[in-house]
Amino acid sequence: xxxxxxxxxxxxxxxxxxxxxxxxxxxxxxxxxxxxxxxxxxxxxxxxxxxxxxxxxxxxxxxxxxxxxxxxxxxxxxxxxxxxxxxxxxxxxxxxxxxxxxxxxxxxxxxxxxxxxxxxxxxxxxxxxxxxxxxxxxxxxxxxxxxxxxxxxxxxxxxxxxxxxxxxxxxxxxxxxxxxxxxxxxxxxxxxxxxxxxxxxxxxxxxxxxxxxxxxxxxxxxxxxxxxxxxxxxxxxxxxxxxxxxxxxxxxxxxxxxxxxxxxxxxxxxxxxxxxxxxxxxxxxxxxxxxxxxxxxxxxxxxxxxxxxxxxxxxxxxxxxxxxxxxxxxxxxxxxxxxxxxxxxxxxxxxxxxxxxxxxxxxxxxxxxxxxx
Amino acid sequence: xxxxxxxxxxxxxxxxxxxxxxxxxxxxxxxxxxxxxxxxxxxxxxxxxxxxxxxxxxxxxxxxxxxxxxxxxxxxxxxxxxxxxxxxxxxxxxxxxxxxxxxxxxxxxxxxxxxxxxxxxxxxx
Numbered sequence: 001x002x003x004x005x006x007x008x009x010x011x012x013x014x015x016x017x018x019x020x021x022x023x024x025x026x027x028x029x030x031x032x033x034x035x036x037x038x039x040x041x042x043x044x045x046x047x048x049x050x051x052x053x054x055x056x057x058x059x060x061x062x063x064x065x066x067x068x069x070x071x072x073x074x075x076x077x078x079x080x081x082x083x084x085x086x087x088x089x090x091x092x093x094x095x096x097x098x099x100x101x102x103x104x105x106x107x108x109x110x111x112x113x114x115x116x117x118x119x120x121x122x123x124x125x126x127x128x129x130x131x132x133x134x135x136x137x138x139x140x141x142x143x144x145x146x147x148x149x150x151x152x153x154x155x156x157x158x159x160x161x162x163x164x165x166x167x168x169x170x171x172x173x174x175x176x177x178x179x180x181x182x183x184x185x186x187x188x189x190x191x192x193x194x195x196x197x198x199x200x201x202x203x204x205x206x207x208x209x210x211x212x213x214x215x216x217x218x219x220x221x222x223x224x225x226x227x228x229x230x231x232x233x234x235x236x237x238x239x240x241x242x243x244x245x246x247x248x249x250x251x252x253x254x255x256x257x258x259x260x261x262x263x264x265x266x267x268x269x270x271x272x273x274x275x276x277x278x279x280x281x282x283x284x285x286x287x288x289x290x291x292x293x294x295x296x297x298x299x300x301x302x303x304x305x306x307x308x309x310x311x312x313x314x315x316x317x318x319x320x321x322x323x324x325x326x327x328x329x330x331x332x333x334x335x336x337x338x339x340x341x342x343x344x345x346x347x348x349x350x351x352x353x354x355x356x357x358x359x360x361x362x363x364x365x366x367x368x369x370x371x372x373x
Numbered sequence: 374x375x376x377x378x379x380x381x382x383x384x385x386x387x388x389x390x391x392x393x394x395x396x397x398x399x400x401x402x403x404x405x406x407x408x409x410x411x412x413x414x415x416x417x418x419x420x421x422x423x424x425x426x427x428x429x430x431x432x433x434x435x436x437x438x439x440x441x442x443x444x445x446x447x448x449x450x451x452x453x454x455x456x457x458x459x460x461x462x463x464x465x466x467x468x469x470x471x472x473x474x475x476x477x478x479x480x481x482x483x484x485x486x487x488x489x490x491x492x493x494x495x496x497x498x
Contacts, residue, residue: 033437034412228438293459295415295435317414317437346417346433 005050006144006203007210014224022114022243024051027226036229037319040191042365044150044217045225046210053116053140054199057100057107057123061132066100066107069126071252073265077102082173082186085260086252087111087119088269092276093249095122097242097257101173101186108184108199112242116140126268144206148213149195149233151365152220157196159216160209161185165196179212181205190230192237192358236318238287238327238357244298244313245285245327251276254329256285283310283329287357288341290324294350301344302328309334312343320360326352377404379470383486384495385446390470393486397452401474402434402443402465403495410436413465418454419476425451427485432475434465447485449478 003024005011011018016027027048029036039045057065066074072085082101086094096119100109111119120138127134148157158165163176163185173186178198189195200206214222234241245255251269252261253276261273276282290296296315301308310330318325326343334341335354342349361367378384383391388406392399407413415435425431431445455474458464465473480486490498 028438029411032411034414037437232437293415295440297440317435319437 003051005048006206007048007050010207010210011048011224016224016226019227021227022051022112024113026051027224029226029228030224033226033228033232034319036223036225037232038365039221039223040150040193040225040229040233041320042151043221043223044148044152044156045223045229046213046217047147047149047225047230048210049145049147049197049230050143051113052145053111053113053119053138054143054145055109055111055116055120055123056137056139057109057134058105058137059132059134061127061134062105062107065123065127065130065132065134065136066109067265067267068130068132069123069268070098070100071261071267071269073262074100074102074107076262079104080172080174082171082188086257087122088252088267088273089249090268090272091249092251092253092269092272094242094246094252094255095119097240097246099186099188101184103173103175103184110145115242139201142201142203144200144203146198146200146206146209146213147189147191147195148198148217149189149191149193149225151194152217152222153193153195156213156217156220156222160212179209181209183209190239191233192239192360192362193233231314232316232319235314235316235325235327236320236358236360238359241314247313250329251282253277254282254284281332283331284335285313286310286328286330286335287355287359288312288326288328288343288352289321289355289359290326290343290350290352291340292351293324294343294345294348295324296326296343296345296350296352300326300328302330303342303344303349304334309341315343318359320364324350324352325359330354376408377470378492378496380492382470382492383446383489384492385444385489386498387444389443389446391446391486391489392474393480393483396480396483398447398449398478398480398486399474400431400443400446400476400478401469404469407466407469407473410434410439410441411466412436413462416458416462416465416475418456418458419451421451421454423451425449425478443475445478446489447478448481450481451476452479453477
């Protein structure tokens, strides 16, 4: 069965073209990927990301359960804060990357699209196994998730809420009213721009918020954004897409997410990570920018001097840079910054340069405007 | 078909067009095809002199998200490619039937051209 967002009819009216993603029929684009991409970099865009999952974790041991099952110690995460982390298997590979929000005495976790049942089951099993008093509840279908992203996102949203958005810090989260509808707001996103995400329940109230955001954002040039631009926007910032970057089982160390690991606590997969860290011979996520024409794609091979050294997990043309960009796993001794590697596109090598992420720096559009007279 | 279909051209079911002039034929993709692809960002053209067979991959057109093969509607030898697309692939979006042509070939068998769809038949797809 293919699922649809409760906002499907709204998307049709806005002229969406649809695609199937993780069991959902979601908009791939409205006007065009490039056009939507620049709308988010320069103005503001609204995404329906209801395909993402919502899981409530409650009970006296809720924080302990999150600490056990992720690389973060949840007791460090203050009330009103959200945290990016990963859920690992015993062997250290990533089941899913996620954000959890600390909302008073409960936590809401946002697993990826299609991961709600897997994550819920895993957490429930671990709670039972470790005798933790925590309840894990998959409420994915009870929520619509909207993401409002871009330089004018704050000004747009501020028109619809009495909550002072300046007081909501980056990765802050709280329960607020937007257009009169109760939402969970977090100062987070997947575009690298100023932005917010809203969790809305019951879903029938989402249309009110959706419409109100478009009305409020009209003066800033707001546009609806599909999954196509969502992918190019995140790729320019070298953000991971679980289905691509963790495919086949990758650890946070391989994915260069070591910075997210709070080592000073016990968690599932820790032992395996310590072992891998000591060995040090694993492939690592590497960002490659094309210096020749060509567009790298998922599963293209990476070579150095004709020898295989890795594989591309995500690739696209960067709308901002107008060159091909790729993320992929490369052998540890073949990924020196500034060195050159070939990506094999249709049997032909395309020369690329190893760069330090992100591909597109913060506030890129504003800097562009400063250069262009 | 709601998109532009030009009279006088021949078409394939896979949305290529052929414009015959003597023994030479220009080949491109239709307005419908460019519309479906949106934002063409890269065109990989064949080398001049290459022999192509009807139905074989002629070139590759890439949008931001997708990679699409363009198939040779007829057989022949590639005698010219539209090199302006190297720097301005978006021309295929803007003018798919004119400046956005892809390849010119020396036609091997004119009978193959006659087997293609005319504008009226293509419109009905």
